[in-house]
Each structure stands twice: as C-alpha cells, then as structure tokens.
Amino acid sequence: xxxxxxxxxxxxxxDLAAAMFRDRAAQFxxxxxxxxxxxxxxxxxxxxxxxxxxxxxxxxAAGGHAASMRFLPTTGPTMLADxxxxxxxxAPIRSPLVWECTRFCLSPGAGAGAARRLLxxxxxxxxxxGVTHSVGVFxxxxxxxxxxxxxxxxxxxxxxxxxxxxxxxxxRTHDMLCSTAGVEARTSRAWLEASFGEILAQAxxxxxx
Amino acid sequence: MSRKLDDALERLxxxxxxxALEGAVTSLRDTFxxxxxxxxxxxxxxxxxxxxxxxPGWVQTYIDENFQAIxxxxxxxxxxxxxxxxxxxxxxxxxxxxxxxxxxxxxxxxQGLSLPIRGPNGQFAVFTLNDxxxxxxxxxxxREAFDDLLLVAHYVNERALAxxxxxxxPHQMLSPRETDALTLLAAGxxxxxxxxxLRISENTLRVYIESARFKLGALNTVHAVANxxxxxxxxx
Numbered sequence: 298x299x300x301x302x303x304x305x306x307x308x309x310x311x312d313l314a315a316a317m318f319r320d321r322a323a324q325f326x327x328x329x330x331x332x333x334x335x336x337x338x339x340x341x342x343x344x345x346x347x348x349x350x351x352x353x354x355x356x357x358a359a360g361g362h363a364a365s366m367r368f369l370p371t372t373g374p375t376m377l378a379d380x381x382x383x384x385x386x387x388a389p390i391r392s393p394l395v396w397e398c399t400r401f402c403l404s405p406g407a408g409a410g411a412a413r414r415l416l417x418x419x420x421x422x423x424x425x426x427g428v429t430h431s432v433g434v435f436x437x438x439x440x441x442x443x444x445x446x447x448x449x450x451x452x453x454x455x456x457x458x459x460x461x462x463x464x465x466x467x468x469r470t471h472d473m474l475c476s477t478a479g480v481e482a483r484t485s486r487a488w489l490e491a492s493f494g495e496i497l498a499q500a501x502x503x504x505x506x
Numbered sequence: 507m508s509r510k511l512d513d514a515l516e517r518l519x520x521x522x523x524x525x526a527l528e529g530a531v532t533s534l535r536d537t538f539x540x541x542x543x544x545x546x547x548x549x550x551x552x553x554x555x556x557x558x559x560x561x562p563g564w565v566q567t568y569i570d571e572n573f574q575a576i577x578x579x580x581x582x583x584x585x586x587x588x589x590x591x592x593x594x595x596x597x598x599x600x601x602x603x604x605x606x607x608x609x610x611x612x613x614x615x616x617q618g619l620s621l622p623i624r625g626p627n628g629q630f631a632v633f634t635l636n637d638x639x640x641x642x643x644x645x646x647x648x649r650e651a652f653d654d655l656l657l658v659a660h661y662v663n664e665r666a667l668a669x670x671x672x673x674x675x676p677h678q679m680l681s682p683r684e685t686d687a688l689t690l691l692a693a694g695x696x697x698x699x700x701x702x703x704l705r706i707s708e709n710t711l712r713v714y715i716e717s718a719r720f721k722l723g724a725l726n727t728v729h730a731v732a733n734x735x736x737x738x739x740x741x742x
C-alpha cells in the first residue's frame with residue numbers, strides 16, 4: 298500500500314522509517330555521491346526531516362520500504378528557498394497551491410512499479426489537498442528516470458548540473474498512473490483517507506483548471 | 507458564495523491595521539455561513555495574535571485554564587500543514603472531552619475544520635471554521651468550502667504578515683520570471699503570448715503568476731499587476 302505519514306508519525310512505523318532513511322543513504326550517498334549526512338545507524342537525514350514534512354511511502358509486498366518522497370509547503374521553509382535559491386533567480390515560487398517534493402528515493406530492489414505507485418501517491422495527495430503543482434531540485438541522472446516514468450518536470454532553472462523542476466498534479470496524470478501502476482482509483486483514494494480522513498477536496502473527481 | 511467571497515477578500519485586502527484585519531476576519535463568518543471563525547497565529551518572535559468570534563467569556567476561560575496545552579486542535583495543527591476535521595482528532599483524553607463540553611456550553615459548535623499554515627521563518631497559524639451541524643451536513647459543507655478555505659486562510663495569514671511591517675521581506679520578493687510574467691501581462695499580452703515570449707508553457711506561466719499574486723498579497727492577476735506597478739517592481 299501507499300502510506301502518508303507526517304514526520305511525527307514515523308515513530309509508529311519504526312521499521313519502515315529506518316528502512317527509508319537507510320535506503321536514502323544507499324541512494325544519495327552511495328549511488329549518487331551526494332554530500333549528505335549519514336548518522337551512526339546508517340540513516341540519511343537533513344534539517345528538513347526535522348520540520349515535520351509529509352512522507353509518501355510505498356510499501357513492498359512484505360510491508361518494507363520500496364519507495365518514498367517528502368513534501369513541504371512552499372509557504373514555509375523549503376530546500377529550494379534556503380539551499381538552492383539561485384536556481385530560481387533568488388526568489389523561489391511561494392504558493393499555497395505548490396508543495397516542494399524532495400528525496401525521491403527507490404530502495405535498491407525496487408522496480409518501475411514502485412516508482413509509479415510513488416508518483417501516484419504524490420498526485421493523489423496533492424489533488425486531495427488542493428495542491429496543483431510540485432517543485433523540486435533534481436540532478437541530471439534523474440531526468441532519464443522521470444522521462445521513463447512519464448513524469449518529466451518542466452525545468453525552471455539549471456546551474457552546475459542541478460535543476461529546479463515543476464511537476465503538474467493533474468487528474469490526467471492521476472488516471473495515467475493508476476493505469477500504469479495497476480492500482481484502482483478507489484483503492485488509491487482509500488489509502489489516502491486511511492491517513493487523512495474523508496474531509497478533503499473532492500479532487501481527483503473535480504480538479505480546478 | 508463567490509460574490510460574497512470577493513467582498514470578503516476586498517475587505518481583507520483593504521485592512522490597514524490589525525484592528526481592521528480582525529474585523530475583516532470576523533465578517534468571514536457570514537461569508538462561509540458558519541457560527542464561528544478563528545485565526546490564530548504565532549509570529550516568528552513567539553508572540554501570538556488572533557481574531558476570534560467566540561464569546562469573550564469563553565476566550566478568557568480558555569486562557570485562564572491554559573486549555574491550549576491540551577486542546578487537540580492546537581496539538582494537532584501547530585505542527586502540520588494539512589486541513590483537519592475535528593472529528594478525526596484524538597478527543598479520548600478526559601481533559602480534551604472536558605474542553606469540548608465546556609466549549610459547547612459557551613456556544614461553540616460541535617463541528618470544526620482547521621487549516622494549519624506554515625509561514626516564513628518559523629511563523630505559523632491556524633484558521634478554523636466552526637459550526638453546529640450534523641456529520642453528513644458538515645462533510646458536504648467541508649468539501650464544498652475546501653478551495654475557498656485554502657485561499658482565504660492563506661490570504662488572511664499573508665495580510666497579517668504584511669501588517670507585521672515586513673515590507674519587501676525576502677519571502678515577498680518576486681523572481682525574475684515572475685517579474686517578467688507580470689510585465690508582459692501589464693503590457694497587454696495574453697497569457698499565451700506571454701508564455702511564448704518567455705519560452706515556457708502556459709501551465710508554468712500560470713504558476714509564476716499565482717506565486718507573484720500570493721507574494722504581493724493581491725486578490726487576482728489584475729490586482730497583482732497594479733500592485734507591482736505601484737511598488738515599482740515592474741515598469742511598462
């Protein structure tokens with residue numbers, strides 16, 4: 298299933314959280330060679346994990362970590378505003394309708410199916426919360442992966458091989474991902490409601506233009 | 507509702523003092539047709555400010571009893587940024603049930619929908635609609651009001667931030683692309699022409715315009731263009 302958890306909810310899912318932070322170390326430090334901070338337990342975390350973001354986490358058949366990403370609203374502190382402001386001319390997008398997504402992570406054994414479920418989770422969450430777009434920072438190797446998943450961002454700015462991108466969270470993307478990920482729309486919605494209750498925007502049934 | 511919403515936003519936009527903003531927030535009760543509206547903000551300095559339509563006697567009791575330490579709405583919302591229906595919160599502790607019972611005795615409705623907001627530099631706020639209603643009526647209302655709640659709550663918070671005297675604060679700065687987009691619209695270009703000129707999609711142009719509108723505290727695109735011109739941020 299897909300879980301939607303605030304940072305403060307992670308202690309109720311300790312194994313899942315530990316696997317996510319270890320898989321992040323494997324991806325960002327080991328495979329991509331980023332200068333990230335990994336602690337003695339092998340967890341990769343940064344300041345933004347301390348800001349109670351929402352994690353979208355895809356579980357594998359055994360309930361383990363398959364894929365994850367994290368969201369913060371652009372009305373508050375974000376990585377794009379604090380760490381990479383130069384990618385958008387020093388003044389990144391701020392809007393209640395746009396959330397920042399960071400730490401797009403696939404566990405070493407995860408395939409395209411897990412990635413598609415993760416993207417479905419991102420769109421499901423955004424549409425239910427009235428969020429129309431997502432912004433994030435990515436580097437060149439990810440471009441190919443996003444393209445293969447049918448989830449290419451519009452590039453807003455690039456410097457030193459790092460880009461800021463804009464993703465559209467639309468009903469069309471939602472339906473496409475339901476179909477390619479093999480998840481029924483009703484099931485996807487039920488996973489979200491398990492975390493946030495039923496009082497949400499009517500989207501994806503009615504999405505603002 | 508949209509005409510009433512426009513009027514309410516105009517009132518919020520013209521509020522030039524905290525007193526006027528408080529009045530404008532209070533009148534949102536009629537806009538949403540609910541019993542109560544609450545806006546409660548914690549500034550980056552830790553100072554609190556709010557506008558509330560609850561009975562003053564209840565507000566005093568709430569403060570005297572330090573109810574915020576056990577209020578499930580406060581405990582849940584001040585960390586988050588997604589809307590919460592009060593029903594989904596944890597009211598099982600006895601102190602929480604006492605709070606709810608006393609509140610209802612003071613005229614608070616049994617239903618609530620609270621939207622927490624994260625502002626710049628650790629500022630945060632919660633905007634709440636409260637009413638007396640059956641569960642099914644409330645669920646229908648909440649779905650219907652969701653988009654307007656999102657817009658209004660953030661608008662109120664941006665007005666409060668602006669009144670805090672932080673003109674031209676970093677979070678209000680327009681990016682070069684946002685400035686370009688408003689400049690082209692001010693020069694009479696259509697969205698399609700502006701997007702083509704900037705070599706971006708209309709979709710992305712819309713995001714830049716919406717972000718600029720939000721940063722400028724403007725009601726709509728026309729207002730945003732006028733506002734940017736009067737501040738000297740764009741010239742045509």
